Amino acid sequence: MINAFAGVERALFWTLVFAAFAAVAAGLAARGVDRVAADYEAARSNYAIVRVVAPEGASGIAAAELALSQAQQVVSAAPMTAGRAAALLGGEVRAEDLPEIRLIEVELAPAAPYVDTAGDLVAALAQGGVTAEVIEAPNEGAGAGLAGRVRNAAFWGSIAFALIMAIIVSLAARGLAARRREMVTVMCDLGATRSQAAGRVADEAAVMGLYAGLIGGVLAGVAGLIVLLLVIPGISFDALQRMILPVDLVPIAAAPLVAAIAAGAGARAAAGYFHAQAARLG
């Protein structure tokens, strides 16, 4: 009887495992990019910096802080200290060397898209008798910003990569059909219909794809976990559990199914062709 894990079959099996691994790894990477972009987007939309122009001095900062604290969309507002400014500059300048800082950091409540946050802050400050400019604030329509584009690119990129891997799996499975050509020819000579002969080879390829997808998916999952542990040293098991969402596991769960379908379809097409060739010599 045929040993599915010997010779060419073994090489084919590991090709399928590699394709599944690559597709799942791309899917997990896309999920990672999505999470980072989403966090970045959230941080961007919750934060603003205001520079107080007038009144000058500490009274201006205090008036601005008061006006901002009364503004509807502001959660908190705090003047930027010299130490904080030096830290934001990456330690290139010492805090004591900095001139008077007239900046206020503002934490914002989540806003609906297409709200002019900067304009609203300037208006609130003007009501409090403060002239100020907003030097950093959420973009209008933050969802359509860079982070959104990155998230879209990651999602569609991983889908496209998974499709390419599925095509590779399908083509590789045709190799299995070629290995089974003699069986298809024999079956054809003995009166097997095209679907009987091709179905038998397709079933074998689908089972191989299923196991390869399972192994490739699990290996990619383990690799993803290792990357997480390296990127976030000392992360606890509980924190990991909270961090990993069910949607993150979709690529791992889909891999065996997609690999089985792709391998089965590729092998069926090739075996059907071989059957047709054996059935009609003329």
Place this chain on the structure above:
Amino acid sequence: MARATTPEQDLLERGVLARLSGVDAGYKTATVLFGIEFEARAGEVALITGPAAAGKTTFTHLLRLALEPRSGRCVILGHDIARATARTRANLKKRIGYVAENPTFIENWTAFDNIAMPLRLAGLKPRDYIDDVRELVEFVGLTDAADLTIEKLSGAERHRAAIARALASKPALILADDPTAGMSPADGRRIVRLLAEMRRVGAGVVVASQDESLADCAPLSHWRMERGRLSLVKQTASEETEAYE
């Protein structure tokens, strides 16, 4: 109510397993067979002899439904082949036992498994066919080699395995294309006698070979193929058939 039978089915009921009338056949642009007139009947053996490249193999391909006639009429097992669907052809093939000149097997299966394959395809379970296949293995003299993989068998053993496989599903029509190729004359005659034995169970047997001397080893109709044209050389008379018995 009785089902209406077609003229082709009537032919089968009268024991005509294959009737070819004015058939031309070939591959792509080359026509190999010209105006073939032939009839194979249940319980009879037909020997087709002729030189190499005369068209004997093409003739067996025609009878085993791997080739379509280009012109003329080809009725096999009660069906006009030009009008048969793929499913009908597949079903007809199950009733035709074919022994190729170079038989194809699943090389890493045992001889036993290869011989049993038509029965597995028919949906039988091993417990239903194991005794029949053992009997067949014994009949063709492969008892010692039955559990070896096909790739380990000699050329003559492979032919015997092919014959056993062709007989496994108890076909109505048995075709053998040069089944004695590469065998000693004694082995060759034994193989043809073995095939000819199947006439006793009502099968029609068609053997194609270059060896004219095989005409003496069984009662048969002897046909000669030359340059794609088939002619009847000799038909064993019924009293001669009795002498063979």
